[in-house]
Amino acid sequence: MESTYDRLRELIVSGAYPPGQRITEQDLCVRLTVSRTPVREALHRLESDGLVRGERRGVSIVELDGKALADAYRIRAALEALTAELAAHRQLAGELPPAALTRLARLAEAADQTTTSGDLAAGVRHNRAFHRHVAVLADNPQALAMLDRIWDQIIVSTRASLAAPARPATVDEEHQRLITAISEGRPAEAATAARDHVLATLAAQPDPDTGGAP
Template identity: 70%
Template sequence: MEVYQEIRGLIVFGTYPAGRPVTELELCERLGVSRTPVREALRRLESDGLVRPARRGVTVVELDTKALRDVYLMRASLEALTAELVARRQRDGELSPASLARLAEHADLADQATRQGDLVAGVRHNREFHRYVATLADNQAVLEALDRIWDQITVSTRASLSVPARPVLVDGEHRRLIEAITDGHPAEAAAHAREHVLATMSVLTEQGEET
């Protein structure tokens, strides 16, 4: 598990970017471990959709436009579900005020980092915001599925928040989602979550088709 998490971190956080070939020997030397745990970790990362077999090891996967659209459509459905579940829990009195305050704090940090031009921190805080919504939904199967999807998206779209108008729009979308959750409106929360993800998908896939 530890070797898997270390290699996953190297990929997700950009040390090994999309399209980068990586050999088992390189990883063994970098991590100071034998080939067996590295091989096992790479098999798991392949099943996660982060690497694909190559002639001398693996290559970090970069999603093409269709594949990116496909994972975003799945993400939109799953995040609509988590938003609905969280709003339902709020309506039923299962969430604490501290949980809602923490959700707003994640949104604040994402917005601040992005407006300051720190896109790396902005991406990280944005993911933490969405992951916290999924955590509050209290559905481990959905959370694990979203983690895999977010990893794939992060690797393939590292520059997504550099789109000039998108950071401001993202914060507004986050605030509407928080409001729907706080008011305990499941259908409204689901709609906001779905629209937010699909709006991001539209920007990214349009960029992919232009390049």
């Protein structure tokens, strides 16, 4: 069963509560049909995650400003370089099952197809699933948890400006480069591919000071 924290986090990340919106504990108790205690505990966790900010009455959904969003992308780039490197090391050591790499390729294909077809929301979900799977393959739970938090902040702060990527073919090529480096057990190349991909995503946004859709 999903916890109150998980349910509320999903509502925020999915856009049910847009950045800047104020919500009260009572509103959430009614929507989630739970008591104040689990709601209060969930909000404390979400505040530490950087998704909500305490107000006099309830909380408001956080939207990162331009510098904070660019900083989040750069942190994501460093973490994804690490997880890609670790995943490639595990492949080199023979620790990754073929099915895990097949899933990585399928997630990249789904991200490319949905984005190209114009289903941008689905494209974002599949893109995140692709990158998250790389972190799963790295087998580093702390890095995965940190990436989940950074991805949440980026998605919440960029959902309103979601637009078709300026370089869909290039994005898929970068994903394929990353897949190849991991599959062939080349850690340094995998780290570079992951880092360059995230930084290129940041640089390709219409306004580099405000970041953009992941």
